[in-house]
Amino acid sequence: xxxxxxxxxxxxxxxxxxxxxxxxxxxxxxxxxxxxxxxxxxxxxxxxxxxxxxxxxxxxxxxxxxxxxxxxxxxxxxxxxxxxxxxxxxxxxxxxxxxxxxxxxxxxxxxxxxxxxxxxxxxxxxxxxxxxxxxxxxxxxxxxxxxxxxxxxxxxxxxxxxxxxxxxxxxxxxxxxxxxxxxxxxxxxxxxxxxxxxxxxxxxxxxxxxxxxxxxxxxxxxxxxxxxxxxxxxxxxxxxxxxxxxxxxxxxxxxxxxxxxxxxxxxxxxxxxxxxxxxxxxxxxxxxxxxx
Numbered sequence: 001x002x003x004x005x006x007x008x009x010x011x012x013x014x015x016x017x018x019x020x021x022x023x024x025x026x027x028x029x030x031x032x033x034x035x036x037x038x039x040x041x042x043x044x045x046x047x048x049x050x051x052x053x054x055x056x057x058x059x060x061x062x063x064x065x066x067x068x069x070x071x072x073x074x075x076x077x078x079x080x081x082x083x084x085x086x087x088x089x090x091x092x093x094x095x096x097x098x099x100x101x102x103x104x105x106x107x108x109x110x111x112x113x114x115x116x117x118x119x120x121x122x123x124x125x126x127x128x129x130x131x132x133x134x135x136x137x138x139x140x141x142x143x144x145x146x147x148x149x150x151x152x153x154x155x156x157x158x159x160x161x162x163x164x165x166x167x168x169x170x171x172x173x174x175x176x177x178x179x180x181x182x183x184x185x186x187x188x189x190x191x192x193x194x195x196x197x198x199x200x201x202x203x204x205x206x207x208x209x210x211x212x213x214x215x216x217x218x219x220x221x222x223x224x225x226x227x228x229x230x231x232x233x234x235x236x237x238x239x240x241x242x243x244x245x246x247x248x249x250x251x252x253x254x255x256x257x258x259x260x261x262x263x264x265x266x267x268x269x270x271x272x273x274x275x276x277x278x279x280x281x282x283x284x285x286x287x288x289x290x291x292x
Contacts, residue, residue: 028094029054029137031083039082045069046079050095051137058096062088124263131264132271134253139272147232147248148279151176152287154230155202157183160192160220165208168269172206175274179281192220199229206232208273210265212240221245234272236265250276 032047039047046069050057057065065088066073080091151157157176159169166187173185186192196205205224207217212235222245225231233246236253243249252268 027098028083028091029098033136035082039079042069042071042075043079043082045071046076050091054095054099058092058099127264128267131253131268135251135268135271138251138253140251143248144250144272144275145279147250148276149283150204150230150232150248151181151206151276152280152283154204155182156199156204157181158195158199158203158205158220158224158229159183159185159208160187160196160205160217161185161208162187162189162214162216164266165210165214165217165269168208168266168273169206171270172208172273172277175277179277180284181280186220189216189219192216193223196220196224196229197227199224199227201228201230203229204232205229206234207242207246208234208269209240209242210236210269212237212242214242218242218245234269236268 029051032051036044036047046065049065049069053068056068060068062073062076066076069076077087080087083091085091085094159172161167161169166185169185169187173183176183184195186195199205203224205221207221209217212218212233218241221231221233221242225245225247230248231246232248232250233242234250234252235242236251237243238249238251250272252265252272
């Protein structure tokens with residue numbers, strides 16, 4: 001996901017985009033994620049708490065973080081030094097600074113009211129980068145890996161979406177086909193329900209809906225599930241009807257800002273699908289090697 005964000009940022013040289021690069025790619029939160037695999041088991045416990053409760057950590061003491069992480073204070077200090085920091089105080093200051101920079105960007109997401117081409121483009125990039133970053137912050141990596149495992153083992157994959165999210169399903173279909181997966185995508189309600197009813201327990205259906213309320217997508221996922229297929233949904237709304245018909249749910253981040261023109265939902269939907277593809281392809285490759 002960071003690679004995709006880097007690609008987005010590389011397309012423009014405006015000052016706002018340089019600011020976004022600092023906020024989303026060069027900050028302490030990004031550094032924690034990059035170095036996570038190299039941390040000790042105890043330090044990873046600290047990292048999980050910092051990433052999931054950043055604002056509390058900024059306000060808390062070293063003993064607070066140690067207690068929440070289930071480790072000693074010495075481990076918290078080692079975690080800080082693993083990040084190249086002098087200690088806990090510098091960690092708190094770095095986190096507070098990054099949260100402040102992100103908050104500066106958030107109020108200006110609306111494309112409406114932009115004056116001049118540079119400002120309009122800057123707002124679009126702001127919106128895309130913020131949506132990507134927030135999706136990365138909220139996505140459950142275990143759920144993502146489990147959903148990808150389902151796709152890797154599927155005989156056939158169906159993608160369902162309507163409106164602008166229908167374009168996301170068509171792109172997902174093409175990307176998965178290119179990678180050797182048997183799949184199809186439908187934004188036509190009749191074709192969605194017909195295909196869903198023909199799926200088997202060896203197949204997987206993926207429903208994509210910005211806020212999980214698209215009735216045609218909900219119905220298609222329900223029919224697929226009743227036919228015995230495993231089901232996955234990609235949505236920004238955890239309490240939606242779509243989630244109730246999914247075996248595994250993947251969260252994306254979308255603003256409810258009317259000026260966004262649903263643009264951020266398309267961006268994050270594409271990135272989530274691409275992430276699932278990368279993981280599923282890796283699983284299939286490893287299985288082919290071990291099966292030889």
